[in-house]
Amino acid sequence: MVDLTKGQKEIIQAGGHQLVTGGPGSGKTTVSILKSAKIAREGLGLGQRILFLSFARATVSRVLEAIDEENAITREEKQRIEVDTYHSFFWRILKTHGYLVGFPRRLAILTPPNEVIALSAVRSGYKPASKLTDKEKVEKRAREGVERTRLAIEEGKVCFDLFADRVAILLHGSNRVRSLISTTYPYIILDEFQDTTADQWRVVQALGGSSTLIALADPEQRIFDFIGADPERLNQFQAAFAPSVHDLADDNHRSTGTDIALFGNDILRGKFRQNEYRGIGVEVFESNPNQAYASLVGLVLQARRRLIEGGRRDWSLAILVPTKRMTRLVSDVLREPFGSVPPISHTAAVDMEGPILAAEIVAFLLQQGTHSGCFDELIELLCSYFHGRGGASPTKGDISEASRYRAALAKWNECVAAVRPTPGNSVLKNTFAVHQASAALVMTGDPDVDWVALRAILDTGVCSRLNDVAREVRNLRLLERGTQLRQGLAQDWRDTGGYRNALTITRESFVQEHFAMARKPESGVIVMNMHKAKGKQFDEVIIFEGWPKRVRREIVANPDRIVTGNVKDGPMAQARQNFRVSITRAKLRTTILTPRDDICVLLKSELR
Numbered sequence: 318m319v320d321l322t323k324g325q326k327e328i329i330q331a332g333g334h335q336l337v338t339g340g341p342g343s344g345k346t347t348v349s350i351l352k353s354a355k356i357a358r359e360g361l362g363l364g365q366r367i368l369f370l371s372f373a374r375a376t377v378s379r380v381l382e383a384i385d386e387e388n389a390i391t392r393e394e395k396q397r398i399e400v401d402t403y404h405s406f407f408w409r410i411l412k413t414h415g416y417l418v419g420f421p422r423r424l425a426i427l428t429p430p431n432e433v434i435a436l437s438a439v440r441s442g443y444k445p446a447s448k449l450t451d452k453e454k455v456e457k458r459a460r461e462g463v464e465r466t467r468l469a470i471e472e473g474k475v476c477f478d479l480f481a482d483r484v485a486i487l488l489h490g491s492n493r494v495r496s497l498i499s500t501t502y503p504y505i506i507l508d509e510f511q512d513t514t515a516d517q518w519r520v521v522q523a524l525g526g527s528s529t530l531i532a533l534a535d536p537e538q539r540i541f542d543f544i545g546a547d548p549e550r551l552n553q554f555q556a557a558f559a560p561s562v563h564d565l566a567d568d569n570h571r572s573t574g575t576d577i578a579l580f581g582n583d584i585l586r587g588k589f590r591q592n593e594y595r596g597i598g599v600e601v602f603e604s605n606p607n608q609a610y611a612s613l614v615g616l617v618l619q620a621r622r623r624l625i626e627g628g629r630r631d632w633s634l635a636i637l638v639p640t641k642r643m644t645r646l647v648s649d650v651l652r653e654p655f656g657s658v659p660p661i662s663h664t665a666a667v668d669m670e671g672p673i674l675a676a677e678i679v680a681f682l683l684q685q686g687t688h689s690g691c692f693d694e695l696i697e698l699l700c701s702y703f704h705g706r707g708g709a710s711p712t713k714g715d716i717s718e719a720s721r722y723r724a725a726l727a728k729w730n731e732c733v734a735a736v737r738p739t740p741g742n743s744v745l746k747n748t749f750a751v752h753q754a755s756a757a758l759v760m761t762g763d764p765d766v767d768w769v770a771l772r773a774i775l776d777t778g779v780c781s782r783l784n785d786v787a788r789e790v791r792n793l794r795l796l797e798r799g800t801q802l803r804q805g806l807a808q809d810w811r812d813t814g815g816y817r818n819a820l821t822i823t824r825e826s827f828v829q830e831h832f833a834m835a836r837k838p839e840s841g842v843i844v845m846n847m848h849k850a851k852g853k854q855f856d857e858v859i860i861f862e863g864w865p866k867r868v869r870r871e872i873v874a875n876p877d878r879i880v881t882g883n884v885k886d887g888p889m890a891q892a893r894q895n896f897r898v899s900i901t902r903a904k905l906r907t908t909i910l911t912p913r914d915d916i917c918v919l920l921k922s923e924l925r
């Protein structure tokens with residue numbers, strides 16, 4: 318067991334609502350776990366549990382692991398601590414009590430990929446978000462809201478966006494449900510409280526009526542302003558619940574023996590107190606793709622060697638980049654051999670819409686259906702993929718691609734019905750050829766082998782859209798040992814002698830996956846957007862940003878930078894907070910890679 322600091326001990330002793338603040342790695346999570354164990358020992362009645370609410374599944378895994386490793390907590394105590402995401406907790410409430418807010422009795426989750434498909438008709442009527450006026454933005458949001466509500470109330474399909482709002486309405490309106498929850502969970506711990514949205518805050522207000530709340534927060538790690546976090550939240554919590562306030566301040570247990578936390582604070586304040594910081598490296602690269610990626614790959618290999626040689630079990634190395642686009646670019650680079658370097662095995666935290674919809678296509682083809690209308694179904698899935706893969710902002714190109722495919726299918730079917738040859742110049746010609754090839758594949762009954770074989774047909778086939786699908790689907794780690802999908806497909810083979818229900822099984826397994834808790838925290842090399850790193854910790858972190866494009870020495874574009882356009886603009890508080898969160902995820906070392914000819918403005922020595 319760790320030796321708790323004086324501040325941590327006080328938190329364990331205090332009663333009533335609490336607000337625990339402190340910088341990255343100051344031990345907020347740890348102390349809340351130990352406090353939970355104490356409550357489990359002393360303060361709970363029969364059947365009661367402590368609820369620990371977090372934003373992301375990855376944080377949940379980290380907390381579960383921390384609980385698991387805590388020798389000072391007995392097994393019975395551990396069982397009394399329930400760690401969950403806001404999403405999954407809200408869903409449990411809606412499933413049981415959703416009828417109180419007008420939902421039908423049978424509810425299903427509208428997963429993000431299907432939500433974007435459902436909303437694409439509304440969204441396609443608008444220009445890209447950056448070109449909308451404020452009035453248009455409000456109108457678009459309102460129309461999306463109406464459609465979401467309609468889907469929930471009429472079809473029982475509830476998307477995540479509605480969860481918090483409806484649970485808030487439900488809890489404020491029903492004494493009975495509120496007291497049911499508080500009886501089960503007399504203590505609720507709210508992780509990363511600084512990022513609570515307005516709707517989540519309304520839920521918390523209702524729960525705090527009879528449950529004791531312990532909010533953990535670092536106001537300077539607030540990075541979700543763009544989706545509704547509010548700098549006032551901590552004050553609102555104090556005003557509403559008069560909690561005892563405990564500040565663990567700048568204690569740093571994550572990266573002890575380094576200056577990583579200190580450097581993070583200096584980035585925040587814009588003043589460097591030292592010339593060198595232990596555990597921090599700043600490296601520069603030349604502004605062209607070849608040399609930039611060569612520098613990155615070189616650093617990744619060095620870090621990986623350090624970690625392996627350090628003998629760490631389950632070591633982790635995160636490559637954090639400023640944008641989603643760059644997550645993909647870096648992942649593509651690592652996946653291909655780079656010069657004499659073999660591919661670097663890694664996971665990439667890319668947005669899941671595209672890969673999931675791509676997986677649906679692979680699953681559908683695994684079914685090897687031969688019924689009439691089978692090709693139509695494939696094209697419909699492909700159109701869904703076009704509509705959905707761009708997430709909340711489908712591109713015009715993708716939407717018109719879908720219309721083109723649908724129009725081509727109508728022509729195609731006319732010919733088939735009239736027993737005429739199908740048009741030789743149809744966009745569907747190549748898709749049809751690959752469909753035929755996939756139907757001819759001889760399956761083995763081993764889901765891994767068959768999935769990979771089918772993906773290879775798409776990958777090497779003549780249809781460029783299906784080549785794309787094959788590439789996307791690689792971003793999923795679906796068929797790992799013991800996953801629900803793998804088991805489901807194996808069972809299907811046993812039951813039907815084929816994969817007759819592969820599409821349904823795949824869809825269901827995504828919903829399950831979304832709520833699965835038993836996942837290990839990430840290990841190995843992980844590529845992710847800086848925003849996604851919140852609440853996580855890794856052995857080493859490499860932060861890699863984009864570089865300027867120049868024409869005759871003048872910068873004409875400057876994408877994927879830590880600070881947008883790498884332009885100094887006022888105090889840049891949000892950019893500093895984001896950067897600090899990424900820097901302080903490392904236990905041992907953080908290396909920042911920035912272009913030589915346009916160093917990140919937050920690193921400029923003129924700030925000193």
Ligand SMILES: Nc1ncnc2c1ncn2[C@@H]1O[C@H](COP(=O)(O)OP(=O)(O)OP(=O)(O)O)[C@@H](O)[C@H]1O
Pocket residue numbers: 319320321322325339340341342343344345346347348535569570571852853
């Ligand atoms: N008193 C302590 N002594 C030694 N190690 C500690 C102590 N408290 C926490 N730790 C360790 O320090 C690391 C960071 O702690 P923890 O995750 O609780 O910090 P946190 O404040 O929740 O961080 P963040 O806000 O960045 O997520 C963990 O590995 C934890 O085991």
